[in-house]
Amino acid sequence: MENVLRPLIVFGGSVLLTLAIGWATDRLLRTADERSPDSPLWELLRRGRIPYQLVLCSALLRGSYDHAKLLEQHRVGLGRTLTLVLIGSAAWLAIRIAAAIVETSYSRYARAHRDAARVRRVRTQVELIMRVVSAIVIVVAIASMLLTFPAMRAAGASLLASAGILGIVAGVAAQSTLSNMFAGLQIAFGDMVRIGDTVVVDGEWGTVEEITLTFLTVRTWDERRITMPVSYFTSKPFENWSRGTPQMTGTVFWYLDHSAPIEAMREKLRDILRECPAWDGRACNLVVTDTTANTMEVRALVTAKDADDIWTVRITVRERMITWLSTEHPYALPRVNTSEAVLPPYRVPSPDHSSLRKAYEFPRTGRG
Structure with a gap:
């Protein structure tokens, strides 16, 4: 009877004590969250209550198991299982706590600074740092789990002895992976590209959506995702439209007839921009930049506060100017000039070219 009651008491007591401590801790965190809503x-620490309770329960069972002398025939297996659960839950809890601290620091920084470019840079660094911390914690947890097995401890000496050779082989085999990891750290702390930046890579215009230690994702304007290794941004040139300041300057081109009213177009451009909310008011200009035999190239220069607004300004100016020209000045649109073809002058061929004479003779009308 004692062999049945003792395990039930130990297991039930550990679970009840874990639930009680977890409930009390959750109440304290909820009270602290209500007192400091900013x-x-x-609230982020409360999300770690499951790994927290696993740590408590596995620690209580591991400690009481040794003293209660339960299930002696399965002592080694149960003890090792509880140790593995304790290590895994402790790593899980450590990642949750680190994520809560990092996210809180970032939100405080974002509220204190209004510079969007600086906030995006910090966001990129925070996410990469969190990934590095998570990777380190997971590697340490797995190593600790393996060391709980005697066979792994015995093999530790031989593994350490061959660590140099294994390191060289692994470095050669994972050369691309390591280069991507170092490139990811270089991007995070070198401020080359940040989450939310507008970039042009391989002729594709899009916004940086995600940056990891090995790859980077760009969301294009048509909602496609382009995934590429981060080493691309450290080895090849690319356009970053959000570097330094998000302000943009855009151009609009028209190909018009030489009689187009340039001064009237300048006045119309100002009127269009005044009615366009996306225009930031910094600059506007309209000039003739080139000419051909049939048309001339007219360029309008406009500005906006970011890449999205400059796109709106450009399409608005292009559409409204074309509509105005077709209605008010249709002669300014490109035209193809045509005229009747002129026949070559009549010439009598020499006598020895009788075959060509017929080609130059006009048909007789019958009037002689």
């Missing part, structure tokens, strides 16, 4: 730290 800080997301306490």
Whole structure:
């Protein structure tokens, strides 16, 4: 009877004590969150209550298991299982706590600074740092789990002895992966590209959506995702429209007839921009930049606060100017000049070219 009651008491007591401590901790975190609604730290810490309770329960069972002398025939297996659960839940809890601290620091920084470019840079660094911390914690947890097995501890000496050779082989085999990881750190702290930046890569215009230690995702204007290694941005040139300041300057081109009213177009451009909310008012200009035998190239220069607004300004100016020209000045649109073909002058061929004479003779009308 004792062999049945003792395990039930130990297991039930550990579970009840875990639930009680977890409930009390959750109440304290909820109270702290209500008293400081501006800080997301306490709410983020509450998300780690499951790994927290796993740590408590596995620690209580591991400690009581040794003293209660339960199930002696399965002592080694149960003890090792509880140890593995304790290590895994502790790593899970450590990642949740680190994520809560990092996210809280970022939100405080974002509220204190209004510079969008600086906030995006910090966001990129925070996410990459969190990924590095998570990777380190997971590697340490897996190594600790493996060391709980005696066979792995015995093999540790031989593994350490061959660590140099294995390191060289692994470095050669994972050369591209390591280069991507270092490139990811270089992007994070070198401020080359940030999450939310507008970039042009391989002729594709889009916004940086995600940056990891190995790859980067760009969301294009038509909602496609382009995934490429981060080493691309450290080895090849690319356009970053959000570098430094998000302000943009755009151009609009028309190909018009030489009689187009340039001064009237300048006045119309100002009227269009005044009615366009996306225009930031910094600059506007309209000039003739080139000419051909049939048309001339007219360029309008406009400005906006970011890449999205400059696109709106350009299409608005292009559409409204074409509509105005077709209605008010249709002669300004490109035209193809045509005229009747002129026949070559009549010439009597020499006598020895009788075959060509017929080609130059006009048909007789019968009037002699």
